[in-house]
Amino acid sequence: MKRAPATADAVVIGCGVIGASVAFHLALAGLRPVVCERADLAAGSSGACDGLVFLQSKKPGLHLHLALESQRRLEALRAMVPLDYEYLRCGGLVAIGDEAEHEAMRRYVAAQRDSGLDVRLVNGPEARRLEPALSEAVIAAAYSPLDAQINPMRLTLALAAGARQRGARIMPRTAVTGFECQAGAICAVATTRGTIRTRTVVLATGADTPRLAALLGLDPPIRPRRGQLLVTAPQRQILRHCLISARYIAVKYDPALAARSGQSVSMEQTARGNLLLGSTREFAGYDRNTTVDGIQAIAAACTHIVPVLKQVQVIRAFAGLRPWTPDGLPLLGPVPAVPGLVLAAGHEGDGIALSAVTGALIAELIVNGRPRIDLNDFDPMRFSAPASAEAAANGVSP
Amino acid sequence: MDTEPCDVAVCGAGPAGLAAAAVLGRAGLDVRLLDENPLPGGQLLRRSRKPTRGGLDPARRQGLRLAARSKGQNFYGKPLQRVIGIFADGEVLAVDAGHRLVRLRPRAAILATGARERYLPFAGWTLPGVMGAGAAQILVKAHGILPARRLVVAGAGPLLYAAAAETAAARGRVLAVLDQAGWREHWHLALALCRQPTKMLQGAAYLIRLQAAGCRVRCGWRVVRAEGRERAQRVVAVRSAPRGRPSNETMVFSADGLAIGWGLVPNLELAQQAGCRLVHDEHRGGWVVDTDAALQTSRPGIFAAGEVTGIGGGAKALVEGELAAFGVIDYLGSRLGGQVAARRRWLNHRRRRELSLGRALAAVTRVPPEALAGxxxxxxxxxxxxxxxxxxxxxxxxxxxxxxxxxxxxxxxxxxxxxxxxxxxxxxxxxxxxxxxxxxLPPFGARAPIKPVTLGALAEGRSP
CATH class of the missing domain: 1.10.10 (Arc Repressor Mutant, subunit A)
Known part of the structure; x- marks a missing residue:
């Protein structure tokens, strides 16, 4: 068994898409980070999710701003990594099913346009002209030509390979067992392959973050939220765009709409022709099993919007654990209580879309002391301050 | 759609499943026997076009009797029910011939999902005309179609001889049987078969038939290449190198069909998806379902029987089916009259004998490293x-x-x-x-649906 190096400029824990991106950007800045991954690359949520780089589903404001920046970087990164990650700017549609959703989307689209997103509402017939497979149940849609899709597993592997080329050391099947601190600051990471001395540790551990943070006496408010997805056999082109239902946005940001019944939907057709259909959002602890209920709900919702899918064969269902946070925004930045510790986790369903910008900003934070974009909204400590405790309590609780 | 309660779901109507269902039915339990095929019997009893009582093999004879009897019972009312998953809450999900979901909530389940052929890639194995030995057998037996004008059968294990002999019996031309295992491995198999004279006789009958049909039977040879423009036209084999010594002896056959198989591997997907623990045992065919002595898996209430607990053939499957049924009856707290304890002792004794046959089979079908490296x-x-x-x-x-x-x-x-x-x-x-x-090295994970199912079937009766 290969031993871990004795020292490292930085240790990144977790080699999902976020950990790989942080390692890549650190290596790009000239550091030699070591990545400790408990299992295989992309073994967690990055290997069990859809590949949407959907801008329309991001909260207007800084969240959307980050997503736009991330997409620009994902396009530029293609030339810097040794593996193609099937990035395709296919444009995206948000399918609207009734008048209440339509009304909510009018407000939402207006706010997004104010934030600088190229997005517009189209009526039912125009939506079907854009996407002929849509059923009459879709009364309108929001359309943005900027929405894209990607192969998230390939993206993770590509970033990891790019990081390795630039001097990062990536260690799969290396579990972190503890931390050593000196005067409160991190000085070493203990792993199953030996102890690594370092002053900087990045937790990029997604839904598993609470378990590792607990080793340092911390309890960041990240909880696993299960998302089940279905994969179909490869098909000729059925979908021209990637697609979500307005309920998807409602479930994320609008508690009034979220309370109504029905399954939110995301759909994309991959480069290979398989359709990826999702996705549930359930609090079920760390259980990664699929359920009859989840599978049926996705099948019913997807065939309702795209009826031709009824004849298509499902070859697999899987589930991943999204790192949920109370306000739907990730935890990015240093933890003052433990000098040397940086959090890069809690992206819930946005990890793939925000991967590039997250890695870049965390690397800037570590190398220059401050990132180019102010990360205050994503401060990991925002929930522990008394003022924001109420806000946290108002969110969905597991 | 609601789930339907029942006592036991038996997944797979091969010898193990049939034997289990018969015992459970006698105990008065509400049993559902689920299988994706149109007829019960599994791969072993796949029906020939001519009515048969099973020939020499006692396992086939017993299996056919069970299959015939099962058709009169209510538990095998509907053929073509394909199980696609067993979930954490115990629900068994299947899909029927009309693409409708069948949702059962049994108190216990028996996994008797059988085995499939193992294939070894070689140059040209994807050419038309190259097929599984089992597929060749199905063509001949179930459909009366010869697999090729001039057939070569290659790989390892007794199924090769069965496929070749049945093709020859249907007046098909079989040029050669190329068995990768050498005489040494066959000697061990012969020793294990000494205690099973009927199997020995059947093997001898196959060889006599092949001899009479002018087929060459070669041990210690393996196929390395199938050649042809649009389909297989030539088959090239080399002599295996005993103890690593290189060999350049080759044989070339002008054949338009090549039937291949390297023994069997268990169909573990349903057990894996249900969360049953696996164990690796090279004497039982690699990864198999881990069970206790009563054939209960690591998931309480889920039992396994037949090839999924280790490759061993039809007789082992029949014995294990019955044993698993007794295990389920105990688990459910039901009672079965008669000499159950004595019967179980006898079954366990038989099971040990069949397992030793399984070990010999595993040795005969082991793929040599040079075949993989090449x-x-x-x-x-x-x-x-x-x-x-x-x-x-x-x-x-x-x-x-x-x-x-x-x-x-x-x-x-x-x-x-x-x-x-x-x-x-x-x-x-x-x-x-x-x-x-x-x-x-753990095998591929398995998730529901373990076999393809349409979105329409999954969505039926459910509001969006």
Whole structure:
């Protein structure tokens, strides 16, 4: 068994898409980070999710701003990594099913346009002209030509390979067992392959973050939220765009709409022709099993919007654990209580879309002391301050 | 749609499932026997066009009796019910011939999902005309179609001789049977068969029939190449190198059909999806379902019987089916009159005998490392996703040292068959290329649906 190096400029824990991106950007800045991954690359949520780089589903404001920046970087990164990650700017549609959703989307689209997103509402017939497979149940849609899709597993592997080329050391099947601190600051990471001395540790551990943070006496408010997805056999082109239902946005940001019944939907057709259909959002602890209920709900919702899918064969269902946070925004930045510790986790369903910008900003934070974009909204400590405790309590609780 | 309660769901109506269902039915339990085929009997009893009582093999004779009897029972009312998953809450999900879901909530389940053939890739194995030995047998027996004008049968294990002999019996031309195992391995098999004279007789009958039909039977030879423009036209075999000595002896056959198979691997998908623990045992065919003495898996209430607990043939499956049924009856707290204890003792004794036969079978069908190492780089290994041997070698060389890493890197096993065809051989390849023990390399994971099912079937009766 290969031993871990004795020292490292930085240790990144977790080699999902976020950990790989942080390692890549650190290596790009000239550091030699070591990545400790408990299992295989992309073994967690990055290997069990859809590949949407959907801008329309991001909260207007800084969240959307980050997503736009991330997409620009994902396009530029293609030339810097040794593996193609099937990035395709296919444009995206948000399918609207009734008048209440339509009304909510009018407000939402207006706010997004104010934030600088190229997005517009189209009526039912125009939506079907854009996407002929849509059923009459879709009364309108929001359309943005900027929405894209990607192969998230390939993206993770590509970033990891790019990081390795630039001097990062990536260690799969290396579990972190503890931390050593000196005067409160991190000085070493203990792993199953030996102890690594370092002053900087990045937790990029997604839904598993609470378990590792607990080793340092911390309890960041990240909880696993299960998302089940279905994969179909490869098909000729059925979908021209990637697609979500307005309920998807409602479930994320609008508690009034979220309370109504029905399954939110995301759909994309991959480069290979398989359709990826999702996705549930359930609090079920760390259980990664699929359920009859989840599978049926996705099948019913997807065939309702795209009826031709009824004849298509499902070859697999899987589930991943999204790192949920109370306000739907990730935890990015240093933890003052433990000098040397940086959090890069809690992206819930946005990890793939925000991967590039997250890695870049965390690397800037570590190398220059401050990132180019102010990360205050994503401060990991925002929930522990008394003022924001109420806000946290108002969110969905597991 | 609501789930329907019942006492026991038996998944698979081969010999193990039939034997289990018969005992459970006698105990007065509400049993559902689920199978994706139109007729009960599984692969072993796949019906020939001519009515048969099973010939010499006592397992086939008993199996056919059970199958005939099962049709009168209410538990096998509907054929073509394909089980696609067993979930954490115990629900068994199946889909019927009309693409409708069948949802059962049994108090216990028996997994009797049988086995499939193991294939070894070689140059030209994807050419039309190359088929599984089992497929050749089905063509001849069930449909009365000869697999080729001039057939070569190659690989390892007793199924080759059965496929060849049945093709010859249907007046098909079989040029040769090329068995990769040498005389030494066959000697061990013969010793194990000494205690089973009927199997020995059947083997002898196959050989006599092949001899009479002018077929060459060669041990210690393996196929390395199928050649042809649009379909197989020539088959090239080499003599296996005993104890690593290189050999350049070759044989070339002008054949338009090649039937292949390297023994069997258990169909573990349902057990894996249900969360049953697996165990690696090279004497039982690699990864198999782990059970206790009563054949209960690591998941309480879920039992396993037949090839899924270790490759051993039809007689073992019949014995285990009955044993698993007794286990279920105990588990449910039901009672069965008569001499159950004596019967169980006798069954356990029989089971040990069949397991020793399984060990000999495993030795005969073991794939030698040089056969794996000799696969050319341009040979396709994963047929669904077009992944070649070279792709695998390069990925392993750049650090992908587990099945899941290979899958993420190459899409290997992500296609329509979900790794059922290439999975077992890729595990062997990976063990060889990375010098790891096969016991440390877990197989592909399995998730519901374990076989394809339409979205329409899954969505039926459910509001969006």
């Amino acid at each position: 696969i050319p780089d341009d040979t396709v290994v994963c047929r669904c996703e077009d992944v070649t041997m070279g792709d695998i070698r390069r990925a392993v060389f750049s650090g992908a040292d587990s099945l899941s890493a290979l899958k993420k890197t190459l899409r290997l096993g992500m296609g329509i068959c979900q790794g059922r065809t290439c999975g077992p051989v890729v595990l062997d390849l990976l063990a060889l290329l990375t010098r790891q023990s096969p016991a440390t």
